[in-house]
Amino acid sequence: MPHRSSRVTSRWQAALILGLFGLAVATSAAVGWRYARRSSPHLGPLVLLSVDGLRTDRLAAYGGGDGSTPAIDALAAESLVFERAYAHTTQTLPSHASLFTGTLPPAHGVRNDVGFSLGREARTLAELLDARGFDTGGAVSSPLLGPDSGLNQGFTVYETSLEADAAAGAVTTMRDGELTIDAIEPWVEGQQDQRFFLFAHVDAGPADAALGRLVDLLKDKGFYDDATILVVGAHGDLSGDDPLAERAVRVPFIVKQPDAAGAGRRVAEPVQQVDVVPTILDLVRAPTPDGLAGRSLRAVLDGEDLEPPPSGIYSESMAAHFRLGRPPYVALLRDGVRYVRTENERLEAVDEARPADVPPTVLDEFRRSADRLRTGPGTRTPADIPEALADRGASLGWLDMLQPPVTSEPAMTTRESSALLRELSGAALLAAGHQYGGAAERLGHVVGRYPWLAPAWYELGQVLLRAGRTPDAVRAFHAATTARPDDAEASVALAWALLRDGQA
Structure with missing residues (x-):
């Protein structure tokens, strides 16, 4: 009799265990199904449009606008809008390096528009998506983002050609945004499925027309409804004297999801450019590299709340x-x-x-x-502008620069430094058009007011050399070495000018 009772108990225990196991399996399946529904990888096209200098207060989605941006307004109506998004720098190339790597400028090392490029050791968004089987294509409107920038890493197609300027002697610095979209159109037309990543860069002026052209292209190919489209500003409005005013770094950040999911939702918590890479990788369920400065916004896109970035926004x-x-x-x-x-x-x-x-x-x-x-691992000094690219650099407002000084120099207000940068850029633009006399005159006014400013003397010497005024260039470089006796570049430039003048 005890044996029979033991057998009954064993059968009862076995049934209980099987029942609990079945319940656990069913529960796990239900949870997994719900998780899979919520976090299934993105299958449609990924599109990233970056815009230089687009102010949020010029857009209806941000409470401004005058009806002059109908394409952006229409996309925003089908999108989730981040009300407070910030760039990490006020310059085009460093901003895109952050957009492409998910790291801050001190980490990726690109700190200025000229003299820097993204290193081969960087892992770009295009490279990470290419490793997941995405075809990758890009087109840019500025030579700042050309092949020398290093941003083309990971792209199958990276279209950078600029249309020739009709004006004689002028140098093209920015391609019209619609022409940029036209340049990448053949690549989009050739896509046989939706697993591709498209990047396009445009300036603020033609941004609305360029976006309208892009949306039409995606709709014609049947890609639009399933696409995730991110419109992100590279930097804000730089017209004022305060280089880090909020309007200079606050940018639009709009995300249109497949089938317009989340349309009309607005997120007030601040986000940043470095959130783009982890967000896109999370959308496709790709591994996230170590060392990223941002966080994925996918949970927010799925309707959850967003916490402020723990380290702040730099x-x-x-x-x-x-x-x-x-x-x-x-x-x-x-x-x-x-x-x-x-x-x-x-x-x-x-x-x-x-x-x-x-x-x-x-x-x-x-x-x-x-x-x-x-400060970070990418901190370094700018490289010289190669002679072959001197005219291009000048057309973008830059001449070859001295390295920053080791010791402090006389005080200057932010307003003064901003005005000086505009004057130096204006002189470089004149030099790009071979108007060396005008460039030298403008730089002469600068050094007349700031005789201790070695960089201005150095740039004046460069312009005078180009103009063939070698004795005057010698005097300018000598003034630069007087202002900064320990600067090797100024001394080398002076020695070179003396050789050309037959004095060495």
């Missing part, structure tokens, strides 16, 4: 540093407050509910955090 402006020897300009947004350091430092309340009047200990923490983010 931005920098290095043009005055590399060209004028000014201190690096940096900003850090965190907890509704922006810390900005240019020639001086200030705090700005971005969120009206959080005043910028913070204790000194918090200000010290902002300083330390900004300094920690400003």
